Amino acid sequence: MRGKETVPSEGRASDAIVEQIQQRILSGELAHNSPLSSERDLMEQFSASRTVIREAVATLASRGFLEARPRYRPIVRKPGFDTALNSVGSVVELMLEQPGGVSALFQSRVFVERGLVRDAATSAGRDDIAALKDALAANKAAIPDSESFFSTDIDFHGVLYNIPRNPIFPTLHAAYASWLSPHWGRMARSQERNETNYASHEAIYSAILERDPDAAEAALASHLNTAWSFVRDSFGLEG
Amino acid sequence: MRGKETVPSEGRASDAIVEQIQQRILSGELAHNSPLSSERDLMEQFSASRTVIREAVATLASRGFLEARPRYRPIVRKPGFDTALNSVGSVVELMLEQPGGVSALFQSRVFVERGLVRDAATSAGRDDIAALKDALAANKAAIPDSESFFSTDIDFHGVLYNIPRNPIFPTLHAAYASWLSPHWGRMARSQERNETNYASHEAIYSAILERDPDAAEAALASHLNTAWSFVRDSFGLEG
DNA sequence: GTGCAAATATGGTCATACCAAACTTGCCTC
DNA sequence: GAGGCAAGTTTGGTATGACCATATTTGCAC
Numbered sequence: 001m002r003g004k005e006t007v008p009s010e011g012r013a014s015d016a017i018v019e020q021i022q023q024r025i026l027s028g029e030l031a032h033n034s035p036l037s038s039e040r041d042l043m044e045q046f047s048a049s050r051t052v053i054r055e056a057v058a059t060l061a062s063r064g065f066l067e068a069r070p071r072y073r074p075i076v077r078k079p080g081f082d083t084a085l086n087s088v089g090s091v092v093e094l095m096l097e098q099p100g101g102v103s104a105l106f107q108s109r110v111f112v113e114r115g116l117v118r119d120a121a122t123s124a125g126r127d128d129i130a131a132l133k134d135a136l137a138a139n140k141a142a143i144p145d146s147e148s149f150f151s152t153d154i155d156f157h158g159v160l161y162n163i164p165r166n167p168i169f170p171t172l173h174a175a176y177a178s179w180l181s182p183h184w185g186r187m188a189r190s191q192e193r194n195e196t197n198y199a200s201h202e203a204i205y206s207a208i209l210e211r212d213p214d215a216a217e218a219a220l221a222s223h224l225n226t227a228w229s230f231v232r233d234s235f236g237l238e239g
Numbered sequence: 240m241r242g243k244e245t246v247p248s249e250g251r252a253s254d255a256i257v258e259q260i261q262q263r264i265l266s267g268e269l270a271h272n273s274p275l276s277s278e279r280d281l282m283e284q285f286s287a288s289r290t291v292i293r294e295a296v297a298t299l300a301s302r303g304f305l306e307a308r309p310r311y312r313p314i315v316r317k318p319g320f321d322t323a324l325n326s327v328g329s330v331v332e333l334m335l336e337q338p339g340g341v342s343a344l345f346q347s348r349v350f351v352e353r354g355l356v357r358d359a360a361t362s363a364g365r366d367d368i369a370a371l372k373d374a375l376a377a378n379k380a381a382i383p384d385s386e387s388f389f390s391t392d393i394d395f396h397g398v399l400y401n402i403p404r405n406p407i408f409p410t411l412h413a414a415y416a417s418w419l420s421p422h423w424g425r426m427a428r429s430q431e432r433n434e435t436n437y438a439s440h441e442a443i444y445s446a447i448l449e450r451d452p453d454a455a456e457a458a459l460a461s462h463l464n465t466a467w468s469f470v471r472d473s474f475g476l477e478g
Numbered sequence: 479g480t481g482c483a484a485a486t487a488t489g490g491t492c493a494t495a496c497c498a499a500a501c502t503t504g505c506c507t508c
Numbered sequence: 509g510a511g512g513c514a515a516g517t518t519t520g521g522t523a524t525g526a527c528c529a530t531a532t533t534t535g536c537a538c
Binding site for chain 3: 509510511512513514515516517518519520521522523524525526527528529530531532533534535536537538
Binding site for chain 1: 518519520521
């Protein structure tokens, strides 16, 4: 007998398998970073055809539970907040190519960071302040080297995202960094600009130290909007 | 001859097909909401096996370019910002099941809306105010009916997300609504609580009218935090 | 023209086969 | 015994062909 009786009721046969494997990953039964069993093994385990197994694996991979490089064994990945961002990445990049896309994303970042510095000014703890101070110092030291200035710049802003003690924010920061960097990276750099940017960071820091939310927000908005207009003009973007 | 010579060089055969179809969708050659050609047609068009075609379709579906219900023809979807959020959905839901997940997400919402009402207070236009007023009136009228109060409540907050004129925000609002509703939905409702919530909305509206960002922010924070503590206590959540 | 039943097209699954690249084994050299 | 290399084996990627159940279309009857 060929084409065996197909289960008539349910939707997809692979769904059940996806569910089971997903549970095993979440429960730790399948360890993080360990390779998945071979497709032919899984066929036996679930008594399903290879077609279905492959479909299940593909689904899990698209959800971030497996990392499946073209010709290698899939690797088990226990997903975290970063996985979520990774899975949107491709779609977001398309959005960014549409008119106004980069601008919209950047403006949302400005919005978020305005809130972050306000909160920092009103409620940053001793350790937060210390972290900001360190990041600022590193940024200052990097002024001569545009490459590392770029990275310490990102780090300085990153400190702000840590202050809420909410894991969503650092993830968000990583997302902004990875999505916006491609555009920033193409921007001309100069020590002069580095100095300007450093001065802005210092102004933000000072306002936070002085517990002045309005000043902090204003300094940050001015800083980012200046940077934005520079990037925008660097290669004809809208907004 | 069976298993014809497989292209040795490239990684996945389906990738090229995915790319082409994706382009046709983005260019509009394949219209939004139109059904995709049948798999057997696509086999001819791309001279590929059904295996590869199906894999390509599955990939496109997972990226949100196609909506593939179990037994129907895939439907072409030109992705927008909402597609992106939709594709994170499954991962986010897992995050929410982890300790502190719901709390973290909700606190991020409070953060965003605090910023939104501040901006509304400083820069809402005539039409924004009108929209808020309408939403508020609808909310008031719905006080006796908890079901529609819930929905007009969401709408009222939604108006705030429209004010920045940035397509990311309405999308974000939809995301919050869909991710948090499952938890809200289980909360006990009463006309009394509806009245309390309505009063909060009115307070927010008034503060915006009076162009008082601090009052607006305070009113919103108080409103959401009260609601949160109510939900939290309703079924033992942390945070 | 409308309604419904038969015919057909289509997506979902199974089984089998073959290739090329990845991985394992084991022998051979230094 | 450590290291390297070649043969052998496993595994993922793809192609075919077949069959089921359901969606969709066709076509006849009223």
